Amino acid sequence: MSPESTAKLNASQQQMLERRARELARRIGREQEEVWDLAMVTFGQGRERYGVELPFLREVQPLKGLNWSPVPCTPPFIVGVVNLRGRLYSVMDLSSFLGAGTAEVGEHAHVLLVGGGRLPGGGQMELGLLSEDLPRIRRISRQNLREPRDTVSPEAEKYFQGVTKDMVALLEIDSLLSDPAIIVG
Numbered sequence: 001m002s003p004e005s006t007a008k009l010n011a012s013q014q015q016m017l018e019r020r021a022r023e024l025a026r027r028i029g030r031e032q033e034e035v036w037d038l039a040m041v042t043f044g045q046g047r048e049r050y051g052v053e054l055p056f057l058r059e060v061q062p063l064k065g066l067n068w069s070p071v072p073c074t075p076p077f078i079v080g081v082v083n084l085r086g087r088l089y090s091v092m093d094l095s096s097f098l099g100a101g102t103a104e105v106g107e108h109a110h111v112l113l114v115g116g117g118r119l120p121g122g123g124q125m126e127l128g129l130l131s132e133d134l135p136r137i138r139r140i141s142r143q144n145l146r147e148p149r150d151t152v153s154p155e156a157e158k159y160f161q162g163v164t165k166d167m168v169a170l171l172e173i174d175s176l177l178s179d180p181a182i183i184v185g
Helices: 003-008 011-033 172-178
Strands: 036-045 047-054 055-061 068-070 077-082 087-092 110-116 125-131 138-140 160-163 167-173
Touching: 036 125, 036 167, 055 077, 087 110, 087 138, 110 172, 125 172
Parallel strands: 047 167, 087 125
Antiparallel strands: 036 047, 036 138, 055 110, 068 077, 077 087, 110 125, 160 167
């Protein structure tokens, strides 16, 4: 608008235009702030979907092609051990550990090798997480995570950073891998 036409507006019209301009500027600012700052790999177990931040992911392997074996006398949440390049890793059924059912070890199963947490000697724990399907990578904004307390049990809350709009529960890997309950002796 030219200065001449602005002068012709009455005070209420001028205030309305200024209010609209401020709201538009706020909306544009919010859109610019919404940055895709979190990259994660998502995987499924039954009806549940979980996510792991990429910095904690070491590798993904199809279970079918690996040398793996069930281990007797382990808790039900330990599916077995897998041999990756001469090192043995426990494979965990996260759903079973959380009391949300049992995962299927089918033809499309994969193992996600994750690392994090702290061992008593100061090193990091490494563990395989069972996925019933092919894991996928996606990016989200950390701002879009909702509190986990509305979707997970109070006992399991400590293992999650939050939940996405489409119900992918983002794991808190350090908390999970530091929990003495997952150590099988």
